[in-house]
Amino acid sequence: MIGTVHQIVEYSANHLEEANGLINILAGCISPQPALVTEGPIFIGVDVGTANVVSVAVDRDGVPLAGEITRARVVKEGIIVNYFEAVHIVQSHIESLSRRLGRKPDIGASAIPPGTEMGNIKVTRNILEAAGLEVKKIVDEPTAASLVLGFRDGVVVDVGGGTTGISILENGKVIYTGDEPTGGFQFDLVIAGHYKTSIEEAEMMKCDPECQRMLFPIVRPVIEKIATIIRRHLAGYQAKGLYFVGGTCSFPGFIRLIEQELGIPTYLPNMPMMVTPLGIALSCREG
Ligand SMILES: Nc1ncnc2c1ncn2[C@@H]1O[C@H](COP(=O)(O)OP(=O)(O)OP(=O)(O)O)[C@@H](O)[C@H]1O
Ligand SMILES: [Mg+2]
Structure with missing residues (x-):
């Protein structure tokens, strides 16, 4: 219920x-x-x-x-x-x-x-x-x-198509925010570059569960860059947990690598x- x-x-x-x-x-x-x-x-x-x-x-x-x-x-x-x-x-x-x-x-x-x-x-x-x-x-x-x-205090990391946004909320209010132009489109760029194909084809491959495991090593540097961006924005802030939203977080292995890189517990809802x-x-x- x-x-x-x-x-x-x-x-x-x-x-x-x-x-x-x-x-x-x-x-x-x-x-x-x-x-x-x-x-x-x-x-x-x-x-x-x-x-x-x-x-x-x-x-x-x-x-x-x-x-x-x-x-x-x-x-x-x-x-x-x-x-x-x-x-x-x-x-x-x-x-x-x-x-x-x-x-x-x-x-x-x-x-x-x-x-x-x-x-x-x-x-x-x-x-x-x-x-x-x-x-x-x-x-x-x-x-x-x-x-x-369902939280009032925490960090939201939104990895969408074009950007990664990091926002700290305290008492239900955004007290810090940063947004940088790295997101799902950068995954497409590296896949298209690797396979010498179009962005549209790369986007289809990226979202195809059959291809995602094979693509992980290719997109890994982009995920590592996103981890670096998050680390930089949270410097000096004791984050207890990060809540991930945005379509790019659905990429299998994304969240695990981010958690390994940052050492902060991460929470990923269904259909981010x-x-x-x-x-x-x-x-x-x-x-
Ligand atoms: N299963 C999936 N695996 C990997 N990437 C996915 C998957 N599903 C969606 N995406 C990617 O998520 C991105 C879209 O996410 P979302 O709708 O959150 O972005 P947006 O809100 O339009 O962009 P932004 O927040 O940057 O303005 C696209 O790059 C898309 O390729
Ligand atoms: Mg968005």
């Missing part, structure tokens, strides 16, 4: 288990799988990232109802560089969610990487409004992730790519 998000945050001893419960529900209702239905209000979280645009619908208890994912190239280094394409994708997500949920969702939220507030908040808000959503809030990505993972989008949807329900 899944509790409300408040129950998860306040009463759960093993929050990653609870977070995985929510994520597993979401995994079962990502398009083209059927959506779940609710009588009550529907809250939408939209994550416009470097590699993907992801939209997630939750009910008033924070239970996932439906998800949409579209690969896109509308963001570079945390900044929206193709506004019209972003609007088009978010509109198509809202249309699809409305069809699948049986009615149009009303309230939405989105997120931006911390440190990119200048201009980015307004542009992100405009994208959701252009898709017909009333925008409840624009949160920062690590705070959104922490709502799913969906954590921030789900957290954005959850943030929408808050006052």
